[in-house]
Amino acid sequence: MSVTRLSFPYGESIQWHSPDQIPQLPPSPFREWLLASGSLTQKLKSHCNQFEVKVLGEAMLPPFPGELPHQGQAWIREVLLCLDGIPWVFARTLVPGAMMDSAQDNFLSLGTRPLGELLFTSGDFTPGKIEVGEFTACDSLASLIDSLEQESHHPLWGRRRYFSHGAQQLIVSEIFLPKARQLIDRLV
Secondary structure, eight states: OOOGGGOOOOOOOOOOOOGGGGGSOOTTHHHHHHHHHOOHHHHHTOSSSSSEEEEEEOOOOEEOOTTTTTSSSEEEEEEEETTTEEEEEEEEEEEEEHHHHHHHHHHHOOSSHHHHHHHHHSOEEEEEEEEEEEOOOHHHHHHHHHHTTTTTTTTTEEEEEEEEEEEEEEEEEEEOHHHHHHHHOOOO
C-alpha cells in the first residue's frame, strides 16, 4: 500500500441524504451495515481476527464547502479501518475548532486507536442521525482506492453520522470500500 501523508486529505464533497429519502437503498446484508445504529468499529471488530487503524492524516484544515457550515477551520482526521490487513472503510472526521478548544486531548491522543472507542465509551458524546450517500470516487479518493488495489470506478456507499458534545457536533463519514462491500454481501 503506497499511501503517503503528502496526499492528505483524500476526502471529497459528497451529497448526503436521510435514508428515507433514498429511493433504493442497497440490499441486505449491506443495508444493515450502512444503517447500523451502534458502533461501526465494534461491528467491524466482530468480523475479523486483527483490526487496525491506519492514520492517513490529521490537521486543522478548512472543510469542503457545505461539509461543516459556519466553520472556517476544523480538525480533520482521515483513516483506513482494516480487517485482517484488508482496508474496509475510509473514515473522515471533522471536529469544529471550538470543540477542539474544549476536548482536544481526546482527539490528539488517539494515535492508531479507533475514534469509535472514544465516541461510544466515554459518555461525553451522544450519537445522532445517520445520513447516507452513493457516489463514484474521483480525484484523491479514487487514487487512494486504486493504491489499495481495489476498484475505484464502481459506485461507493457511505454514511455520515453526527455526534453531540454539549451544544456542538462533530461529524464522522465512513465510506465502505469495494472489498468491504464484496465481503459483506457474502455474509448471508
